[in-house]
Amino acid sequence: MDKRIGWAALAVAGVLIVGLCYGFLSNRSGKASLSDRPGVGMAFPELMSQLSRNMSLWERMNMVERKAAIDGVILLFKNRDNVALLNNSEFYAGKIDETLRTNPMVVNLDITTMLRILAIMEYDFYNGENKDALALKTLGQQGFDQNRTRRELAARGGA
Numbered sequence: 001m002d003k004r005i006g007w008a009a010l011a012v013a014g015v016l017i018v019g020l021c022y023g024f025l026s027n028r029s030g031k032a033s034l035s036d037r038p039g040v041g042m043a044f045p046e047l048m049s050q051l052s053r054n055m056s057l058w059e060r061m062n063m064v065e066r067k068a069a070i071d072g073v074i075l076l077f078k079n080r081d082n083v084a085l086l087n088n089s090e091f092y093a094g095k096i097d098e099t100l101r102t103n104p105m106v107v108n109l110d111i112t113t114m115l116r117i118l119a120i121m122e123y124d125f126y127n128g129e130n131k132d133a134l135a136l137k138t139l140g141q142q143g144f145d146q147n148r149t150r151r152e153l154a155a156r157g158g159a
Contacts, residue, residue, distance in 0.1 A: 039065050048072060051111040058100060058107075066093040073115045084126040085119050092118060121147050 039062040040047060050057045051069055058066070070089035077083040085092075095118045099106055106114065119125040120138045127134070136144045 044068065048111075053110060055096070055100065055107045055109060055111060055114060058096065063090075063093065066096075069111060070096075070115060073112050076112070077116075081127065085115075085124050086126070087119070087122065087124050095122070121150075123151075 040057060040060045042050075044065075047057065047061070047065060048069060061069070067089040070092045074085050074089065077085060092115060096114060099114070099118065109117075116125065117138060120135055123131045123135070125131075125134065132144075135147060139147055
């Protein structure tokens with residue numbers, strides 16, 4: 001079991017390093033964007049270590065770092081828990097931004113918990129469980145009802 005975890009961690013690190021290199025070395029357009037920001041300037045393992053404690057570093061990260069961090073957690077879900085998330089890292093980066101903006105207290109959550117909750121709220125956490133039952137178990141009755149209302153409004157084009 002320990003060898004599998006080691007290989008999974010090595011695979012995650014390799015994918016993330018390739019992804020970061022691709023992001024940094026890809027052609028840039030003339031438009032400035034979040035990915036053009038300098039970022040936090042720390043090594044990826046250190047960045048992920050900080051994000052595994054809380055999300056306080058998130059605002060200082062550029063889009064390349066944010067997407068790489070989310071891709072790492074998605075890969076962790078896949079390898080460790082056999083869970084699939086179908087939405088991409090850019091989608092979840094936007095959801096995290098929105099969540100931190102509307103509820104600053106969630107900055108105390110770690111990135112894994114934050115992404116898990118957001119994926120469950122979006123009914124994008126494919127672990128074999130019924131989506132409604134999983135959302136109810138995770139969010140509680142009040143949160144489940146609020147999320148259902150939010151999803152219904154979004155489906156009607158209101159949000």
